[in-house]
Amino acid sequence: MAHGPAKGFTRWLYTTNHKDIGSMYLWFSFAMFLLGGVFALVIRAELFEPGLQIVEPGFFNQMTTMHGLVMVFGAVMPAFVGLANWMIPMMVGAPDMALPRMNNWSFWILPFAFAMMVSTLFMEGGGPNFGWTFYAPLSTTYAPPSVTFFIFAVHIMGASSIMGSINIIATILNMRAPGMTLMKMPLFVWTWLITAYLLIAVMPVLAGVVTMMLMDIHFGTSFFDAAGGGDPVLFQHVFWFFGHPEVYIMILPAFGIVSAIIPTFARKPLFGYSSMVYATASIAFLSFIVWAHHMFTVGMPIAGELFFMYATMLIAVPTGVKVFNWVTTMFRGSMTFETPMLFSIAFVILFTIGGFSGLMLAIAPADFQYHDTYFVVAHFHYVLVPGAIFSITAGVYYWLPKWCGNMYNETMGKLQFWLAFIGLNLTFFPMHFVGLAGMQRRVPDYNQFFADFNMLSSMGAFLFGAAQILLLYNVISTIMGGKKATDEVWENPEGLEWTVASPAPYHTFSTPPEVK
Amino acid sequence: MLNTVNRLMARLFSSAFLLTASGYTLAEGGERSTINMPIGVTPISQDVYGLHMDIFWWCVGIGVVVFGVMFYSMIVHRKANGAKAANFHDSLALEVTWTILPFVILIIMAIPATKSLINLYDTSESEVDVVVTGYQWYWGYEYLDQDVSFFSRLSTPQEQIRNEAPKGENYLLEVDEPLVIPINKKIRFLVTSNDVIHAWWVPDFAVKRDAIPGYINESWAKVEKPGLYRGVCAELCGKDHGFMPIVVKAVPEAEYETWLADRREQAQKIKELAKKTFTLEELMAQGEQVYGQACLACHGANGEGGVGKAIAGSPIATGDIAAHLDIVVNGSSVNPAMAAFKDTLSEVDTAAVITYQRNAFGNNTGELVQPIDILKFKQGK
Ligand code: HEC
Ligand SMILES: [Cu+2]
Numbered sequence: 001m002a003h004g005p006a007k008g009f010t011r012w013l014y015t016t017n018h019k020d021i022g023s024m025y026l027w028f029s030f031a032m033f034l035l036g037g038v039f040a041l042v043i044r045a046e047l048f049e050p051g052l053q054i055v056e057p058g059f060f061n062q063m064t065t066m067h068g069l070v071m072v073f074g075a076v077m078p079a080f081v082g083l084a085n086w087m088i089p090m091m092v093g094a095p096d097m098a099l100p101r102m103n104n105w106s107f108w109i110l111p112f113a114f115a116m117m118v119s120t121l122f123m124e125g126g127g128p129n130f131g132w133t134f135y136a137p138l139s140t141t142y143a144p145p146s147v148t149f150f151i152f153a154v155h156i157m158g159a160s161s162i163m164g165s166i167n168i169i170a171t172i173l174n175m176r177a178p179g180m181t182l183m184k185m186p187l188f189v190w191t192w193l194i195t196a197y198l199l200i201a202v203m204p205v206l207a208g209v210v211t212m213m214l215m216d217i218h219f220g221t222s223f224f225d226a227a228g229g230g231d232p233v234l235f236q237h238v239f240w241f242f243g244h245p246e247v248y249i250m251i252l253p254a255f256g257i258v259s260a261i262i263p264t265f266a267r268k269p270l271f272g273y274s275s276m277v278y279a280t281a282s283i284a285f286l287s288f289i290v291w292a293h294h295m296f297t298v299g300m301p302i303a304g305e306l307f308f309m310y311a312t313m314l315i316a317v318p319t320g321v322k323v324f325n326w327v328t329t330m331f332r333g334s335m336t337f338e339t340p341m342l343f344s345i346a347f348v349i350l351f352t353i354g355g356f357s358g359l360m361l362a363i364a365p366a367d368f369q370y371h372d373t374y375f376v377v378a379h380f381h382y383v384l385v386p387g388a389i390f391s392i393t394a395g396v397y398y399w400l401p402k403w404c405g406n407m408y409n410e411t412m413g414k415l416q417f418w419l420a421f422i423g424l425n426l427t428f429f430p431m432h433f434v435g436l437a438g439m440q441r442r443v444p445d446y447n448q449f450f451a452d453f454n455m456l457s458s459m460g461a462f463l464f465g466a467a468q469i470l471l472l473y474n475v476i477s478t479i480m481g482g483k484k485a486t487d488e489v490w491e492n493p494e495g496l497e498w499t500v501a502s503p504a505p506y507h508t509f510s511t512p513p514e515v516k
Numbered sequence: 517m518l519n520t521v522n523r524l525m526a527r528l529f530s531s532a533f534l535l536t537a538s539g540y541t542l543a544e545g546g547e548r549s550t551i552n553m554p555i556g557v558t559p560i561s562q563d564v565y566g567l568h569m570d571i572f573w574w575c576v577g578i579g580v581v582v583f584g585v586m587f588y589s590m591i592v593h594r595k596a597n598g599a600k601a602a603n604f605h606d607s608l609a610l611e612v613t614w615t616i617l618p619f620v621i622l623i624i625m626a627i628p629a630t631k632s633l634i635n636l637y638d639t640s641e642s643e644v645d646v647v648v649t650g651y652q653w654y655w656g657y658e659y660l661d662q663d664v665s666f667f668s669r670l671s672t673p674q675e676q677i678r679n680e681a682p683k684g685e686n687y688l689l690e691v692d693e694p695l696v697i698p699i700n701k702k703i704r705f706l707v708t709s710n711d712v713i714h715a716w717w718v719p720d721f722a723v724k725r726d727a728i729p730g731y732i733n734e735s736w737a738k739v740e741k742p743g744l745y746r747g748v749c750a751e752l753c754g755k756d757h758g759f760m761p762i763v764v765k766a767v768p769e770a771e772y773e774t775w776l777a778d779r780r781e782q783a784q785k786i787k788e789l790a791k792k793t794f795t796l797e798e799l800m801a802q803g804e805q806v807y808g809q810a811c812l813a814c815h816g817a818n819g820e821g822g823v824g825k826a827i828a829g830s831p832i833a834t835g836d837i838a839a840h841l842d843i844v845v846n847g848s849s850v851n852p853a854m855a856a857f858k859d860t861l862s863e864v865d866t867a868a869v870i871t872y873q874r875n876a877f878g879n880n881t882g883e884l885v886q887p888i889d890i891l892k893f894k895q896g897k
Contacts, residue, residue, distance in 0.1 A: 050688075274606075297726050302637045368724045
């Protein structure tokens with residue numbers, strides 16, 4: 001190889017190496033995951049019992065807002081970009097990402113965006129307190145002054161995502177090894193290709209909506225101010241036109257990860273590869289025409305209501321195809337249950353449960369009861385925590401031996417899995433019940449009627465949090481040492497990444513491999 | 517704490533995992549499930565409950581099949597059992613089947629859902645129209661063409677919220693004045709907002725409508741059973757979003773008519789009173805009462821201050837009357853804790869409390885403020 005990494009801090013500051021940048025993304029996202037987790041624990045601690053105990057309602061709202069923003073933009077999205085950075089060049093047989101300098105830049109603006117956003121908590125009037133969906137006019141006319149910093153932070157995050165996406169698309173379309181046709185690409189590459197297009201399509205819309213807010217707040221426009229002839233509902237349409245594809249941005253790469261892991265541990269090829277690709281593309285397409293199912297109660301005309309109900313129900317079809325394919329991949333396999341497989345199986349089961357509640361939410365008349373209750377909170381945590389977080393964790397355990405050359409501690413991995421699994425279900429399953437029974441979301445206090453399940457949720461949340469410390473410990477001790485991993489790591493795994501040495505050298509595929 | 521944990525355990529084993537709706541009483545509304553949606557008391561809510569249970573059972577059915585196959589493979593097809601992996605990885609027939617089948621189920625669900633939705637949207641031919649307005653953080657109700665309107669606020673005392681007093685049964689779900697409606701009449705709710713977006717939600721009616729400034733959203737209910745029905749604001753609307761409940765009292769028509777006539781008369785009286793001139797004694801007596809209810813918490817029993825500034829010797833309460841009117845009517849421009857009382861206190865009460873503040877606690881200005889002054893002030897004269 002030409003040369004190894006530079007020494008010291010500048011290695012990380014100036015690096016254009018996809019593996020270095022991938023690692024930085026992953027560490028950054030883990031730090032944000034812990035921070036967002038702390039916010040979540042503040043929420044759960046306050047909700048442990050009825051009455052106000054720990055925080056004031058105003059601060060509670062800042063916590064729910066920050067928890068959502070940090071988890072979505074700080075933890076989940078950067079983690080997937082980190083995995084993409086590490087794995088996509090190795091999976092398609094490319095020496096690096098197509099645009100390495102932009103890669104460096106798209107990572108390094110992120111810490112600044114988040115430093116700015118989190119610093120608002122210490123500002124006069126507090127941080128954003130209008131929910132991660134920041135509906136106007138609560139987020140404009142009635143917002144704390146720090147909202148301007150929030151807007152700039154969102155702009156920077158958007159720029160980072162767009163640069164990252166351009167890079168991923170350019171890499172996948174231009175840098176594949178000879179013989180790596182599109183329909184031979186691993187599903188993780190496919191799902192990321194589609195995700196990157198989604199990002200490029202919707203991040204500018206997000207930038208647009210926050211810019212309109214900025215204009216309303218500082219330049220006297222009235223986009224969202226009814227008193228000035230504007231329209232608060234317009235905000236929601238624009239936001240969810242971004243927001244719905246956004247939730248698929250957080251789940252499509254997850255589909256790719258489990259589609260890599262399940263075949264490995266079932267020792268059987270992925271069932272229905274091409275239908276998986278088409279299903280992903282259909283989900284991506286549908287994601288653009290369902291946004292208003294978040295707005296069934298805003299008073300849309302009935303034709304709109306019906307259209308969005310039908311379109312939303314349709315999503316169940318391609319999603320179902322995926323689940324059936326995973327299950328059939330396991331069927332008549334020869335399964336073992338290492339940590340990545342455990343997380344992947346839990347992903348399939350729990351994501352499906354989240355899908356079920358999603359189907360229920362799609363039924364517009366019933367949504368009039370579900371909307372803005374804990375039932376919705378249960379739903380999206382069932383798709384996002386087992387969906388995004390479990391798949392990322394599965395991916396980390398799966399590829400960690402390739403990254404650092406050492407095997408992680410399997411017992412500890414399994415322990416973490418079970419703690420996280422139990423913690424997650426304890427936290428979020430009871431939320432279905434309290435939601436149906438009538439508890440609205442985003443409140444710091446509630447009637448005793450909901451007390452038991454809330455207490456259970458809070459206990460589960462702390463358990464889930466504790467499990468993550470175990471992950472951190474396991475990863476660090478694997479990096480420091482441990483049993484050496486073979487190049488293949490697992491039994492006959494599929495993919496180019498397993499053909500290089502473990503740990504993967506600083507530069508891989510300087511001469512492209514031949515793919516048959 | 518130990519008690520709660522015990523209760524929790526009991527609950528867990530008895531109901532949560534059985535999915536049988538374990539009964540529990542929530543106020544006068546009757547039996548209510550802790551784990552499921554209320555069936556409710558309107559045709560729509562019963563319809564919605566039916567849809568909810570249908571789709572739920574479909575999901576359970578699909579879940580049993582999918583998870584069944586999955587667990588079967590996980591138990592039987594494991595390497596530890598010596599399972600040898602097969603090598604199939606494609607089947608057009610299967611893919612087509614599991615694309616079409618869910619599609620059919622979706623159509624089966626979509627038909628009744630469409631019907632319900634059309635019904636839910638049909639607000640025509642209403643018999644009573646109520647304008648519901650969201651405020652930060654309370655609700656305003658106005659009976660169209662009846663000349664009756666009032667505000668409805670949380671009545672749970674702060675001590676309960678702050679854990680200084682035991683919580684009542686309807687903790688956070690009780691208001692000072694419930695909305696009163698007649699049963700068996702089609703009530704149309706016209707929902708709007710005065711500031712940010714709220715959502716008016718009464719689960720027992722399956723009515724949830726966003727209250728949006730500049731919009732009037734319609735919804736309706738025909739309540740079949742008299743009773744008290746409780747709901748909440750469902751859309752995040754700022755600091756006290758969790759503290760603006762809804763209580764609807766459904767009564768037989770005759771009772772409703774009497775109530776309405778009563779309210780109309782009261783409103784009339786208040787209007788007339790506003791034109792009357794009062795003596796210092798009258799104003800002081802009334803003012804003391806109002807002060808005790810609306811101001812004492814922040815300004816102290818002896819006007820010594822607290823959260824609010826001291827009233828005793830205050831430059832405003834002993835100085836220019838206009839400034840005094842302004843801060844009470846419009847609130848403080850620097851500290852939002854001193855709220856505007858223009859919508860919450862009647863002209864008579866406002867005049868009384870200002871007179872009281874200017875003459876109690878040793879302020880002794882001897883100055884009177886009459887309701888008519890307040891009226892003029894509010895109208896900008
Ligand atoms: C939630 C607490 C609260 C309540 C209730 C409240 N006030 Fe106040 N009040 C304040 C605060 C805080 C200030 C100081 C405002 C400022 O600095 O501008 C204030 C200031 C005042 C002042 C001006 C005092 C001065 O010297 O500047 C008057 C007069 C007053 N309030 C009258 C009333 C009346 C009349 C009521 C009842 C109808 C009332 N307040 C209820 C908190 C309250
Ligand atoms: Cu509200």
